[in-house]
Amino acid sequence: MTSVxxxxxxxxxxxxxxxxxxxxxVLLIxxxxxKCGYTPQYEGLEALYRQYKDQGFEVLGFPCNQFLSQEPGDEQQIAQFCSTTYDVxxxxxxxxxxxxxxxxxxxxHLKSEAKGILGSEAIKWNFTKFLVGRDGKVIERYATATKPEELKADIEKALAQ
Structure with missing residues (x-):
């Protein structure tokens, strides 16, 4: 069986x-x-990373420009923005x-393993999150509006396994 x-x-x-x-x-992908209304979630994602990284947790960020062209920059601009604005x-x-x-x-793979609302595989917007266990298997999919700090209990449970 395939894993991440x-x-x-x-x-x-x-x-x-x-x-x-x-x-x-344990990964949060x-x-x-x-340039999204949810961009401030970078702060919460970085806070989770810093809180749990020593326990074997990582956040993996994948920039995407498919939603109203809200990631227009090139890789250098994206890296600069993340570093200077949110200390990612x-x-x-x-x-x-x-x-x-x-x-x-x-x-x-992620979308087929954890479907969204009404069984849809499509990513609806920026900052959709996938929690992945130590074994590379998808544990859960979270909607854009789910704030990073709301994932703490699930992250802690995954880290304990």
């Missing part, structure tokens, strides 16, 4: 990385954008598509 560890993606600096590098860690230190990846024919294979 079977996929790879390019880090924001262009380096290809197998997600197997995160094996044994999020499609992010710099969790791993960021290159901009990808999360829906449609060009959807990144990782996101095709």
């Amino acid at each position: 560890h079977d996929y790879s993606a390019q880090l924001i600096n262009g380096q290809e990385q197998s997600l197997e590098a995160h094996k044994g860690k 999020v499609n992010v954008a710099s 230190t969790f791993p960021m990846y290159r901009k990808i598509d999360v829906n449609g024919d060009n959807a990144h294979p990782l996101y095709r």
